[in-house]
Amino acid sequence: MSAKHEHHHHDHGHDACCGDHDHGHDHGHAHAPAASSPAPSAVAAGAERSRLFIAGMDCPTEEQLLRTALGSLPGVLDLHFDLIGRVLAVDHDQRIAHPTLLRAVAGVGMTAQVLQEDRPAPPAPPAVPMALRWRMAAAGVAAIAAEVTAYVSGVENSPVVIALALAATLLGGLPTLRKGAIALRRGALNIHLLMSLAVIGAIALGQWPEAAMVVWLFGLAEMIEALSLARARRAIQAMEALAPEQAPVQQPDGTWLSQPVASLTIGARLRVRPGERVALDGVVEAGESSVDEAVITGESLPRAKAAGDPLLAGSINSGAGLLEYRASAAPGGTLLDRMATAVQQAAAQRAPTQAFIDRFARIYTPLVVLGALALAGLAPLLLNEPFTPWIYRALVLLVIACPCALVISVPVTIVSGLTAAARRGMLIKGGLYLEQARRLKTIALDKTGTLTEGRPVLTDVLPLAELGRDEVLRIAASLDALSTHPAAAAIVAGHAGALDEVADFASLSGRGVQGRIGGVAYSLGSPRWLGEPAQAAELEAQGKTVVVLTRGDSPLALLAVADTLRPHSIEAVAKLRALGVNVALLSGDNSRTVAAIAKDLGIADFRAELLPEDKLTAVVQLPGPVAMVGDGVNDAPAMARADIGIAMGAGGTAVALETADIALMQDDLRRLPELIALSQRTAGVLTQNIAVALGLKFAVLALTLAGFGSLWLAVFADAGASLLVVLNGLRMLRETPDRAPPA
Numbered sequence: 197m198s199a200k201h202e203h204h205h206h207d208h209g210h211d212a213c214c215g216d217h218d219h220g221h222d223h224g225h226a227h228a229p230a231a232s233s234p235a236p237s238a239v240a241a242g243a244e245r246s247r248l249f250i251a252g253m254d255c256p257t258e259e260q261l262l263r264t265a266l267g268s269l270p271g272v273l274d275l276h277f278d279l280i281g282r283v284l285a286v287d288h289d290q291r292i293a294h295p296t297l298l299r300a301v302a303g304v305g306m307t308a309q310v311l312q313e314d315r316p317a318p319p320a321p322p323a324v325p326m327a328l329r330w331r332m333a334a335a336g337v338a339a340i341a342a343e344v345t346a347y348v349s350g351v352e353n354s355p356v357v358i359a360l361a362l363a364a365t366l367l368g369g370l371p372t373l374r375k376g377a378i379a380l381r382r383g384a385l386n387i388h389l390l391m392s393l394a395v396i397g398a399i400a401l402g403q404w405p406e407a408a409m410v411v412w413l414f415g416l417a418e419m420i421e422a423l424s425l426a427r428a429r430r431a432i433q434a435m436e437a438l439a440p441e442q443a444p445v446q447q448p449d450g451t452w453l454s455q456p457v458a459s460l461t462i463g464a465r466l467r468v469r470p471g472e473r474v475a476l477d478g479v480v481e482a483g484e485s486s487v488d489e490a491v492i493t494g495e496s497l498p499r500a501k502a503a504g505d506p507l508l509a510g511s512i513n514s515g516a517g518l519l520e521y522r523a524s525a526a527p528g529g530t531l532l533d534r535m536a537t538a539v540q541q542a543a544a545q546r547a548p549t550q551a552f553i554d555r556f557a558r559i560y561t562p563l564v565v566l567g568a569l570a571l572a573g574l575a576p577l578l579l580n581e582p583f584t585p586w587i588y589r590a591l592v593l594l595v596i597a598c599p600c601a602l603v604i605s606v607p608v609t610i611v612s613g614l615t616a617a618a619r620r621g622m623l624i625k626g627g628l629y630l631e632q633a634r635r636l637k638t639i640a641l642d643k644t645g646t647l648t649e650g651r652p653v654l655t656d657v658l659p660l661a662e663l664g665r666d667e668v669l670r671i672a673a674s675l676d677a678l679s680t681h682p683a684a685a686a687i688v689a690g691h692a693g694a695l696d697e698v699a700d701f702a703s704l705s706g707r708g709v710q711g712r713i714g715g716v717a718y719s720l721g722s723p724r725w726l727g728e729p730a731q732a733a734e735l736e737a738q739g740k741t742v743v744v745l746t747r748g749d750s751p752l753a754l755l756a757v758a759d760t761l762r763p764h765s766i767e768a769v770a771k772l773r774a775l776g777v778n779v780a781l782l783s784g785d786n787s788r789t790v791a792a793i794a795k796d797l798g799i800a801d802f803r804a805e806l807l808p809e810d811k812l813t814a815v816v817q818l819p820g821p822v823a824m825v826g827d828g829v830n831d832a833p834a835m836a837r838a839d840i841g842i843a844m845g846a847g848g849t850a851v852a853l854e855t856a857d858i859a860l861m862q863d864d865l866r867r868l869p870e871l872i873a874l875s876q877r878t879a880g881v882l883t884q885n886i887a888v889a890l891g892l893k894f895a896v897l898a899l900t901l902a903g904f905g906s907l908w909l910a911v912f913a914d915a916g917a918s919l920l921v922v923l924n925g926l927r928m929l930r931e932t933p934d935r936a937p938p939a
């Protein structure tokens with residue numbers, strides 16, 4: 197095979213896992229592939245993108261076969277694989293028509309369906325087909341019978357044994373042999389080719405029962421792995437499946453009728469009865485009840501809902517009341533849908549460990565195959581021994597050459613970890629961040645809206661000149677009415693009366709606001725910007741944020757607002773420090789205020805009076821890797837620059853959800869130590885899996901070289917290792933302390 201293709205084989209374990217049509221799987225979420233289509237660069241000018249749903253494509257083995265088959269077609273410009281969603285996006289020019297693509301896919305033994313952009317994917321094939329289960333059962337009986345007959349009679353190639361072994365091979369091994377032939381034609385050294393060679397070699401040596409056993413065990417392992425992987429895939433897809441497909445909708449005549457949610461649009465009026473799940477994001481219009489939003493936030497807590505309150509798709513009406521609401525998101529566009537899409541896209545990306553294992557496998561397999569060739573060809577000559585036993589040992593080596601268990605273990609573990617995180621209300625945008633989190637040296641936290649509630653209240657108004665309290669407050673509130681800053685909201689809320697007209701309004705990020713009232717220029721903002729009156733110090737020492745109001749250059753008043761710490765901030769900071777992470781506080785607020793708050797939190801490393809660009813500089817200077825945690829208000833540049841940008845309160849703002857590397861769906865900083873713990877557990881499981889997979893290989897290798905190995909033992913160890921690592925990886929799914937996995 198050519199060097200270009202040499203890395204195919206490392207993945208056979210994968211296709212073992214995820215199966216092909218023959219093995220079938222029971223995912224079956226019709227619209228999942230559409231939702232999880234990759235987000236590659238835009239289609240080049242003059243090109244067209246066709247999206248193919250390929251049921252048998254979920255492993256890098258198939259990716260490689262498809263790459264060679266489609267990539268060489270004249271007119272194909274680019275290929276984007278989404279193995280989890282099993283969607284292949286093909287960018288091509290006019291030379292290519294759909295039948296050409298479908299034929300090329302069929303050429304490597306798979307079937308494709310063209311996806312229409314706005315229509316959901318066709319339903320995936322059902323669970324492992326009954327016919328296949330029966331075929332495998334029959335093959336098992338025949339293989340065991342062949343083994344027993346040979347053992348009892350002492351003859352390995354009597355007609356009865358040959359007939360039984362042949363029956364087992366044909367019943368259970370045809371798909372493997374067929375894929376082996378395809379791989380051979382394509383020059384891909386993958387598991388199917390290696391297994392086919394081992395079986396044919398065993399038959400050539402007259403080891404009929406052995407051949408039957410090998411082919412059957414391998415088929416069985418593939419089937420079991422198919423089911424395990426479908427389980428991991430289902431866990432991801434379970435998220436969006438949590439919103440009901442039917443819901444009661446109000447008709448124009450006022451009556452209620454159960455309708456498919458997919459047919460609804462924004463503005464539809466729906467209702468959700470006690471115990472039911474909300475179908476679309478919306479706003480309550482009538483009724484009172486409480487709602488459990490655990491599916492979004494990861495925390496099961498009843499939240500009171502009444503007219504005007506937002507509702508999220510997937511949450512449960514856990515109270516006793518009936519809620520009527522108006523849809524504010526279309527089907528497919530709810531927060532739950534966007535979370536599910538993000539997790540699916542994350543799962544489709546390669547984590548660093550996977551890249552490493554893939555590189556390793558690229559060297560490992562050809563090396564072992566070369567070893568097998570050398571063993572069969574040289575050992576008998578050098579040792580002056582008969583060829584047959586050495587050829588047999590070489591066949592065992594071919595089986596050992598498959599790094600399937602190794603390759604399969606990484607994505608299963610990562611996907612399980614990502615899913616477990618999502619269930620806890622942490623949306624991680626890629627395996628990279630899950631793997632990196634445990635290496636974090638510094639976590640930088642923004643103050644307002646992150647460590648604090650971000651809903652300050654006005655506590656003090658101190659006139660400094662001839663204007664009285666009410667007058668300065670009216671001016672300040674009039675200016676801040678046009679600002680979205682949390683401090684502005686507090687000042688506006690602190691003023692009861694009418695507001696003045698403001699002209700030439702300007703808002704300066706990290707400083708404050710300015711404008712003209714009745715022709716006079718006023719500024720309102722930080723003391724650092726407008727000069728610090730002596731009276732400010734005492735208020736700041738209490739942890740309050742001081743805002744100065746000036747007319748021209750002279751100070752008119754001091755206003756102070758105070759924000760409360762989030763209830764779990766102190767606990768979260770303590771836990772992070774216990775994990776050995778350096779916690780830093782970055783704030784635009786003044787030094788004394790920040791110092792007071794840092795002291796309450798036990799944070800030694802705090803930096804104050806930072807403009808948004810200073811926060812970015814601080815992130816670069818802090819010992820890395822650094823995570824920046826913020827609410828996106830004045831820390832977006834710093835979050836983008838940090839190794840991991842973590843957004844708080846993504847449950848509320850879509851922007852944070854879309855731009856951060858990790859989005860916390862709930863404003864609870866205790867998710868941060870959990871994230872690091874999850875990252876550590878993931879690394880632990882990955883290490884265990886690599887040790888098991890390699891350990892079993894080496895054990896069989898040692899036995900074989902010593903003359904004690906056997907083909908079926910090698911296949912058994914390989915299949916057993918695959919199964920062990922898949923199960924170990926899936927264990928991550930269960931690591932969800934206070935929530936049972938969704939049914």
Ligand SMILES: Nc1ncnc2c1ncn2[C@@H]1O[C@H](COP(=O)(O)OP(=O)(O)OP(=O)(O)O)[C@@H](O)[C@H]1O
Nearest residue numbers: 643644679681684706707708721722783784785830
């Ligand atoms: N609209 C506004 N009205 C009044 N004061 C403002 C306004 N915008 C900013 N300021 C002042 O500028 C300072 C810095 O603002 P900035 O938004 O950079 O940080 P912050 O709100 O203190 O929070 P963080 O800790 O998240 O950086 C504020 O503390 C406040 O004194």
Ligand SMILES: [Zn+2]
Nearest residue numbers: 598599600914
């Ligand atoms: Zn293998």
